[in-house]
Amino acid sequence: MSPSAQTSGSQSQHRTVALAAMAGTTIEWYDFFIYALCTGLVFNSLFFDGLGENSLIISFATIGISFFFRPVGAALAGHLGDRIGRRAMLIATLLLMGVATTLIGLVPSSSSIGTSAPVILVLLRILQGLSAGGEWGGAALISVEHAPAAQRGRFGAYPQLGAPLGLLLANGALAAVTALTTDDQFLAWGWRIPFLASVVLVAAGFVIRRKVEESPVYRELKESGSRSRAPxxxxxxxxxxLVVAGALLFAANNAVGYMTTGGYVQSYSVNHLGMDPTTILIGVMVAAVGWLVSTMVGGRLSDRFGRLRVYRIGFLIQLAWMFPFFALLNTANIGLVVVALVLYSFGLGLTYGPQAALFAELYPTAVRYSGAALSYAIGAVLGGAFAPMIAEALQSSTGTVYSVGVYLVGVTAVGLAVTFVLKERLGVPLGDAGADEKDEQAALTTSSNP
Structure with a gap:
C-alpha cells in the first residue's frame, strides 16, 4: 500500500469509521443473538413442542443449521466485497439481517399454523446466517484498512465489540420483557417485542453506515486495476x-463464546438449576461488559506484543478457567455465577480482540474480504454452530455439566496449537506492495514463529 493511502486521515476519521462498523455489528449480533437466547426459553415450547423431550435439543439444532449458510453468505459477500467494495456489503448484510429478524417476530406458533411455523422460523434463521456470514468481513476490513499500521489492533477491535454489545442488548431486551410480563404473557407475545424492535435499530445502523467512506486500500486496488475477476x-x-488455519483459530473462540451467546448457559441455569430467567439474563449482561472490555484490551495489546502472543494468553486463560467456571455455575448463586461469567469472558476477549487485525494481515488485498469472511464463517460452523446442542446433549447423556468442559478444553487446545503454525505479521503493509505475496510462507511457518 502506498504511504499516502496507509497514513491518510486523522485519528477522528479512523475512529468514526471504526464506530460506524461497531454500530452495524452490534445491531447484527443483537439480531442474531436474540434468536439464540429465545431458543431455550421460548422456541422449544412454541415451535417444537410436538417433539417431546427432544424439543430443546432440536430447538438448539436450529441455531446450528443457520451456520451452514454462513460460508455461503461469506462467499457471496466476499466475492462482491473484493469486486465492488467493502462499503456496499456493509449496507446489504445489515438490511438482510434486519428484515429476517423482524419477520421472526411475526411468525405464528405451531399451535396456530402447524408444521409451517417451525419451517418458516428455520428459513428466516437461514437468512440470518447468510447475513452473519458476510457481515463480519466487511466491518472488520473497513476498520483495519482505514487504520494506521501501528493501531490496527485497536481500531480492528471496534467491530469486535459488536458481539458483546449485541449480547448485552439482546439479554437486556429479554430481561426487560421478562421482568415486565408474566410467564404466560412472555410466551404469548412478550418475546416478540425484541425481534420487532430490530427494525428501529437497523434503520439507525443504515443511516450510520451510509456515511462511511470506502476503504483507502480497496480504492487503491481499484484504481490500479489489480482486482481479481475470480477472488x-x-x-x-x-x-x-490460511483459510483452514483461520477457521480453526476462530472455532476455538466461537465454541467457548457460544455457551453464553448461543443460550446454553441461560437455558442450563433456568431449566436445570432453577434460576430465575431475569436474574441469569442480567448476570450474562454483566459478563458481556467484561467481554467488551477484554476485547478492546486484547486488540490494543496485540498492537504492542503481537497478535499471536495475545491469542496464546487468552487460550491459556480459557483452559485454566473452564472447570472452575462450571463449578461456580453449578452453585446457582448469582454472585458466584457472575464472577464465573466475568472471568470466563476475559480469556474470550483476548482471543477475539486481535482477530480483525490478524485476519486482515493474513491475506492479500485482492482476496482479503473473501479470505477473512470465509475463515470466520467456516470457523463459526466448526466452533459455534452446534456448540449449544452438543453441550445440551453431553450434559443430558452424562448427567454432568463437566463433560461440556472437557469438550471446550479440547476445542481450545486446537486453537492454541494453530497459533504456533501461523507467523506473526504485525504491521505488515496491507496493499499491493506488501501483503500480496502468493508464497504461503509469508503467513505460515513450519519451523519458527518470529
Whole structure:
C-alpha cells in the first residue's frame, strides 16, 4: 500500500469509521443473538413442542443449521466485497439481517399454523446466517484498512465489540420483557417485542453506515486495476491453508463464546438449576461488559506484543478457567455465577480482540474480504454452530455439566496449537506492495514463529 493511502486521515476519521462498523455489528449480533437466547426459553415450547423431550435439543439444532449458510453468505459477500467494495456489503448484510429478524417476530406458533411455523422460523434463521456470514468481513476490513499500521489492533477491535454489545442488548431486551410480563404473557407475545424492535435499530445502523467512506486500500486496488475477476478461485488455489488455519483459530473462540451467546448457559441455569430467567439474563449482561472490555484490551495489546502472543494468553486463560467456571455455575448463586461469567469472558476477549487485525494481515488485498469472511464463517460452523446442542446433549447423556468442559478444553487446545503454525505479521503493509505475496510462507511457518 502506498504511504499516502496507509497514513491518510486523522485519528477522528479512523475512529468514526471504526464506530460506524461497531454500530452495524452490534445491531447484527443483537439480531442474531436474540434468536439464540429465545431458543431455550421460548422456541422449544412454541415451535417444537410436538417433539417431546427432544424439543430443546432440536430447538438448539436450529441455531446450528443457520451456520451452514454462513460460508455461503461469506462467499457471496466476499466475492462482491473484493469486486465492488467493502462499503456496499456493509449496507446489504445489515438490511438482510434486519428484515429476517423482524419477520421472526411475526411468525405464528405451531399451535396456530402447524408444521409451517417451525419451517418458516428455520428459513428466516437461514437468512440470518447468510447475513452473519458476510457481515463480519466487511466491518472488520473497513476498520483495519482505514487504520494506521501501528493501531490496527485497536481500531480492528471496534467491530469486535459488536458481539458483546449485541449480547448485552439482546439479554437486556429479554430481561426487560421478562421482568415486565408474566410467564404466560412472555410466551404469548412478550418475546416478540425484541425481534420487532430490530427494525428501529437497523434503520439507525443504515443511516450510520451510509456515511462511511470506502476503504483507502480497496480504492487503491481499484484504481490500479489489480482486482481479481475470480477472488474465490484465487483464494482456494493460492491461500487455502490460511483459510483452514483461520477457521480453526476462530472455532476455538466461537465454541467457548457460544455457551453464553448461543443460550446454553441461560437455558442450563433456568431449566436445570432453577434460576430465575431475569436474574441469569442480567448476570450474562454483566459478563458481556467484561467481554467488551477484554476485547478492546486484547486488540490494543496485540498492537504492542503481537497478535499471536495475545491469542496464546487468552487460550491459556480459557483452559485454566473452564472447570472452575462450571463449578461456580453449578452453585446457582448469582454472585458466584457472575464472577464465573466475568472471568470466563476475559480469556474470550483476548482471543477475539486481535482477530480483525490478524485476519486482515493474513491475506492479500485482492482476496482479503473473501479470505477473512470465509475463515470466520467456516470457523463459526466448526466452533459455534452446534456448540449449544452438543453441550445440551453431553450434559443430558452424562448427567454432568463437566463433560461440556472437557469438550471446550479440547476445542481450545486446537486453537492454541494453530497459533504456533501461523507467523506473526504485525504491521505488515496491507496493499499491493506488501501483503500480496502468493508464497504461503509469508503467513505460515513450519519451523519458527518470529
Amino acid at each position: 474465490l478461485a484465487v483464494l482456494f488455489k493460492d491461500h487455502w491453508p
